[in-house]
Amino acid sequence: MQNWTATVHGEHAEQEVLRVERLLELNHVEYTHVEEENPDTVRVELTPPGGGDPIVVNGFRPGELTAHLKLNTYTAQDSYDLVVIGSGPAGMSAALNAKTLFGWSTLIVEDNAPGGSAGTALNPINNYLGIPAGTRALDLAHTWMGQINAAGVEWLPGYRATGITRTEDPRKTGTKDSSLYPVHRITARKTHGEESVTLHAGMVLITAGLKPNRLGCAGEEQYLGRGVYYGTLPTDIARARKEGVIGIVGAGDTASVAAILLAEEKAKDPARKGEVVMFIRGKFGKDTVPANVDRVRECVDRHLITLHEGSEVFRCTGNDKKLTGVEFGPTGHPERGRPLDLSALFVLTGGVADTQWLDGIGLQIVTDEDVRQRRYRKAGAVITGGTDNRLGSLTSTGVDAVFAAGDVREGAVRRISAAVGEGSAASLDMNAYLVNGGTWREAIKEDTPLHRYYEATAPRA
Ligand SMILES: Cc1cc2nc3c(=O)[nH]c(=O)nc-3n(C[C@H](O)[C@H](O)[C@H](O)COP(=O)(O)OP(=O)(O)OC[C@H]3O[C@@H](n4cnc5c(N)ncnc54)[C@H](O)[C@@H]3O)c2cc1C
Structure with missing residues (x-):
């Protein structure tokens, strides 16, 4: 492309x-x-x-x-057959299938940028069947974007979905463009601004992924995007490398792989500035696959990575323009914090599903109490048929015409390949909903190509 x-x-x-x-x-x-x-x-x-x-x-x-x-930006249609919230691999895969297999008019609303979490990561993908090892996630996301545009899916980039409500009587709304009666009204607000739009859709797919965990320390917000980052975007890394030591918070595989990649670059070119410092609240190793533990330890032995186990960052410090360092010390003891100069701090400690905005349409969302009682694993995640067999297929939520796929879903595997698979499963679940749900005759407008298609394919009584 x-x-x-x-x-x-x-x-x-x-x-x-x-x-x-x-x-x-x-x-x-x-x-x-x-x-x-x-x-x-x-x-x-x-x-x-x-x-x-x-x-x-x-x-x-x-x-x-x-x-x-973007080639296919939002054309402000009266309504869409499908609105997808979030353009990570799950959302893009679902949109591609929805448009190319079933011909649904499809719009993706994206808060940040196409590609989702994968689109903000430096690390090469080595575990995706059929994708050459070493392919950058960012480049993969670029390919998806080309496919989506070629298929004719529309984008509403730079907007955050802020609420979904049900239309009282969809048949009376009089909207055109879509083959489905619009059952849902979605509000979306500009990510950087106050302007908002109202969208109408027959079906909604939630693929909003995870919101990165924050440190919650002083100065974090102030230097967000100016030294404090939640992904490993090459631009941010390259800029930080020119200036000095890079800090990484976290001990999972994402944090470890980022640290290893940076350390290996430094090993190839000792003239490169800076080293990598990892801040880990507990002991290093229990949240990381053995191969990455060994590689990090090897870098530590070669003085390319410094591990601060049992430590946390208490404050981000800087001049007015950008982050210049942190205060860190033993976990839980801010009074023993000491300064360290850093050119950037990458906070890579996972994330939580940010689903509060979905209140009101009756979705089942995992609560803190559910997690305490070990009924479910992740507070905030959307419960779907994948974890509750009363709800039916993998991505159905039990709420009429609302589906969820990818990391936002309770029980998600949290891999790019899995998200791509779930997105494609969602499109088939939505098709099954129209064909078998018994509601398709009410949902689909007569004399549309979709109506003729479903009339031809629906099971006869
Ligand atoms: C740094 C990093 C490295 C990773 N490395 C690997 C790896 O090497 N291999 C691997 O398999 N997996 C990796 N993963 C995990 C993988 O990226 C995720 O499992 C996958 O991206 C999940 O896809 P998704 O579509 O469910 O959600 P996401 O990719 O998270 O996409 C969700 C999208 O929804 C948008 N959004 C959220 N809320 C709203 C809203 N209200 N309105 C509009 N848009 C919204 C977000 O901006 C985002 O773009 C990594 C993740 C990270 C963060």
């Missing part, structure tokens, strides 16, 4: 420039930077795929930038 390219003009360390560059990378746009001493502004020249006159965007305007980049 040919891509947009960009030139970013502005002073390199300026906050606006950093934001623009992250956004471009998240949207798979190759960019070069032109250093200009003009601290108040950033100017982006976007060149379309195949060349042509560049489009100039002044300032950090995420909506304007992403609107230019």
